[in-house]
Amino acid sequence: MDIAALLTSAGINIAVCVVLFSFYSVLRKQPSNVNVYFGRRIASQHSRRIDLCLERFVPSPSWILKAWETSEDEILAIGGLDAVVFVRMLVFSIRIFSIAAVICITLVLPVNYFGTDRTHTIIPFESLEVFTIENVKEGSTWLWVHCLALYIITFSACTLLYFEYKRITNLRLLHIVGSPPNPSHFTILVRSVPWSSEESYCETVKNFFSHYHASVYLSHQMIYKSGTVQKLKDDAEHVCKVLKNASLEKTCKPSFRHCCSGAGGTNSFKKISNEMDIVDGRMGNSDMHLETTTKECASAFVFFKSRYAALMAAKVLQTPNPMLWVTDVAPEPHDIYWSNICIPYRQLWIRKIATLVATIAFMLVFLIPVTFVQGLTQLEKLQKMFPFLRGILKEKFVNQVVTGYLPSVILVLFLCAVPPVMMIFSSMEGSISRSERKKSACCKVLYFTIWNVFFVNVFTGSVISQLSVFSSVTDLPAQLAKAVPAQATFFTTYVLSSGWASLAFEVMQVFPLLCNIFQRFILRLKEDALDSSLTFPYHTEVPRVILFGFLGFTCSILAPLMLPFLLIYFFLAYLVYRNQIINVYITKYDGGGQYWPIAHNTTVFSLLFSQLIALGVFGLKRSSVASGFTIPLLIGTLLFHQYCRQRFLPIFKSNSAQTAIDMDLRDEHCGRMEEIHEHLRLAYNQPRLIDDASTPPQSVKHHEDMDSGQSSSEDMEKGNELIKKDRRRPVQPVQRSLSLNSDKSVLGLKL
Template sequence: MNLAALLTSAGINIALCVVLFSLYSILRKQPSNVNVYFGRRVASRRRIRLDLGLERFVPSPSWILKAWETTEDELVAIGGLDAVVFVRILVFSIRVFSVAAIICAVLVLPVNYYGQEMEHKKIPLESLEVFTIENVKEGSKWLWAHCLALHIITCAACSLLYFEFKSITNMRLFHIIGSPPKPSHFAILVRAIPWCPEECYSATLKKFFSYYHITNYLSHQMVYKSGTVQKLKDEAEHISNVMKSNSLVETCKSSFKGCCFCGGPTNFKILSKDIYGIHGKAGYSDMHLKARKKECAAAFVFFRTRYGALTAAQILQTSNPMLWVTDPAPEPQDVYWSNLCIPYRQLWFRRIAILVASMAFVLVFLIPVTFVQGLTQLDQLQQMFPFLTGILQKQFVSELVTGYLPSVILVLFLYAVPPVMMLFSKVEGPISRSGRKKSACCKVLYFYIWNVFFVNVLTGSVLRQLTFFSSVRELPTQLAKAVPAQATFFMTYVLSSGWATLACELMQFFPLFCNLLSRFILRLKDDSQNGTLTFPYHTEVPRILLFVFLGFTCSSLAPLILPFLLVYFFLAYLVYKNQFLNVYITKYDSGGRYWPIVHNTTVFSLVFTQVIALGVFGIKRSTVASGFTIPLIICTLLFHEYCRQRFLPVFKNSSAQMLIDMDRKDEHSGNMEEIYEQLHSAYCQFIVPSQCPSECSSHHEEKDPEKLETGNEPEQTNGSWAKQSPGEII
């Protein structure tokens, strides 16, 4: 591939971005698109001012200025700590790759370009290999420039990583201390409760914790079977009991007659109203509660202090680690209720099954990756399809096929990865929605790095040299040869998967299409389903980290990729801040737990870059550069271990000192009794409060049936974490 093919791809993507960005600035001003581009503000019932004059049909950069001026404090209030961490990833990337771009432009790029004694063509006609380390001849004394650039980039990256890790750790601690009392600090999740034939799970649990945690145990809330199948079974039993009620015989007959002979669908609504109208009657209420009280071997256990809950969550309850399994409780809005009833002994089998399924999915994905790499090899493509020889010999067509189509096709195939990985993470059995999304984030990241980088590099090497797998020991050497050769493909991939994806993210094509369909074709005016998008961390974090990985790997080998990456990170900084401000709703927050993933991936990228550079220096026969690279690898690993010991424990557990201080503060202020009263309503599994009974447990207060009939929710006062309204529950 020559530079003209890369510029063709860049031109197409630049034109696409300009058109879509301009179109977005117009569409966001239209009143009919408020639910698409201001979903968060609509959901929070905030007033939105729209200019109804002719200016709403003219593109404007007002959204860019607003996104640029948004501070971190505003971002925390809007999107939580996870949103700040996500933006910090982009800021870190901009800083480190700015340093890399300057160093490589001064040291590396001139050495690569003049590495061979050759007659250069005009710049647009130059092959991209001329700008990579492949153009440097063996034994060149100028390879010290690459080694020096690698040292500077590594030192800059480690320094920025350290300060970012320290800053985000402090933000997490402040987030825990400065927030109002949270129910998760006083609660733990207990699973694998042993079955006793003489009594129910609730009584067994109460006996155990009343005896072994007598000073700290407060109460508990059982988990009941839920999910689609269980709901269908409950509703079927519910309707069956209602049909047997003498008070509804005539109503049912008239309703079925109306349905059969008059074709009136509204009679089902009448029947539904009659069914729920008797909800407060004692006989029906008992039947309904019995249908819903199907206890699982899991429960939320509440403690009098935060320190008591922390101690109970971290220690083994019995000598058998497969019984009475305790974990810190997630926040109420973060609980993934349908997975709490999964038998604990079944989880290991699910994880093994998902591991096998993930490996199978990776193997299946080799087919499109191999096809994409075939498009980059124009000569082999002509041999496989001789009838395309005439078309492929045209300059524009060859530039389009080699410079644009491969990355676009790969991006289209990769759109299927995040939904599949989210499904895999769900089957694994996480207890929280944030945990499910974090698990899917790791899976997508591993998939991207393996399939986009390693498989493309190895497949490209196979297409060039069929004896690649002749010796496994030569794998580092082969990678050192293949990575610079495939760097040109990664440049086009950044353009297609980076710039164009940001424009599509800003446009929100699918919600826009659904909005147009519902408003102008179906003529629907109900917007209750709009504005419910949460930020797809499992998709966007892996994409950014993949670009970070590609940037570090190619920085000293093929530095032409750095300007394209810098443009991407800067655009992403503006686009994603705008989306946090206007589009996405924050329903749960992991407290910045994505940053350790970022740190580990960055360190892995640095070490892998150093290993590849070591292999390249060995191929180029530069003993001096190789000798200085080995200590750099050791120092990077030591830095990583120090950060793991210094900062990582804060993201896994809360400190006893901090929780005890918070307990004493609440005790002195007299807030403990109010906190205890709100615990049960916080972890109510079902929406209607009357559906939160506790069978076989005497620790719950009896509630007046008349109050249960109203379905009123606990009042939220002083920013406390009482049960939220049904519209805010996931």
């Protein structure tokens, strides 16, 4: 591929971005598209009145200025800590690749270009391989420049990573301390409750925690089977009862007439009436309890009197059998993934193995489109294998479009199917919270894209270009060192197609826009039916940002020409995603910044991998000095990663006992504990059971009223109204106040 093909791809993507951004700046001003481009503001303000510009049909950059001027505190208040973490990923990428671009463009690129004694042509007709490290001859003394650039990039990245990790850890601690009392801090999820023929699950949970946690146990709430399958089962049971009711009516009519005419008519009538009441479901509390206990899961939410007690109960092993009474920290009420709560704990390991096998199989199937894409980038080699292709690519412009633009576009289109599939796999895995499910899908998409976009493209490109496979595993490092610089040009075009163009389609919201047009102008639906409830697609966007960072670190000294295009992507992403967080996406729950450890670990892996590739290239170029200085860099990066794992990662896995105790003492001093305990009774109501007439009255068992075993009807009605109200509005993260500065010193949050 030459510079002209790269410029052709860049020109097409720039044109697409300019057109879509211009359309967006006009479409966002139209009143009919308010629910598409201002969904979060509509949900938070409970109003469809948005301040619209009077010049509705003139493109304007006002949204860019608004996104740029929004502070990080406003992002935290609007999108939560996860949104801030995502923005910090972009800020880190902008900083590190600005340093890398300056160093590599000014030092490495000239060395690569003049690395061999050759006659250079006009720049547009130069091959892109001339700007890579492949153009440096063996034994060159100028390879120390590449080693120096690698040192600068690694030290800069580690320094920025450390300060970002420290900053986000402080934000996470403030998020825990500064929010209002969170029901999840007092609650644990108990699964694999042992079955007993003598008592129900509800009584088993009550007896166990009343005995072993008597001083701190507050109450518990059983979890009942719900979901589509259970709903179909309940509907089938209801139909059977109706049919049975109808059959009894037919058989009872003669008996009714006969009994009314005889002396014993009254007793017979009462008997038949009682049978009908049972069929219709009009039974006493004891009978209803017997019916509803059959739908209980072997799981329950258990509430404790303090955060520290709940934390200890969640972490300690409850019985000598680790497969019984399994405890975990409960998710936030809005974060619970109710469909997976009732999955038997013994099935989880089978589900995880099954999803792992399915993910690997999907990755293997994806080799077909990747190999096809690499065939388009190696047209000269394929023409030798398939001579009938020669006539198609005679025109120069067609050749440039096919080699420079089409391969990356085809790969991007195939990759669009990956996030939904991975989300399905994560749901089947058994995640108990929505944030955990999205985080699991994020990891799967990340591994999938790094493997297929980078490694498979490198290997298949090498196979197609050489028409041979690696002879042995020992040849893999050397072949990798040869193949990665050769494929750097494809990765540059991929950044243009998957990066720039994806941002333009993201800000346009093409699919919601088309759905809005179809519903409003074709189906003629009312405005109330068009409300948007999109949440930020972290499982799609976080892997994309991390993947581009991986490509940038790997190809920084190998193909520096990629870095300017990559830097433009991160600048555009910073503006686009801030705009989407402010206006479009609704925050229903907050994962507490759990995506940053994923970004940190992948960044360190990218640094190590780039150093290994550089070590292999230096070995192939016979530069012992550069190879010798790269080894200490590998060791230092590993030590830095281990330090960060020990220093910061545990804070993202669990709350500290000190923080929990200090928060408990603060609430006890303020006299808020009783109010918190009352709120726990209403926090974890299952969505399907709220409006269900068969909601069991024993759903919440309290330690104070063991005899009655029932909560008052007023509390249940109040809780149902609160839950319904919460579902109609998004969960707004808490506004941080200046009082957090005092809490910061009291609770020991200083890092």
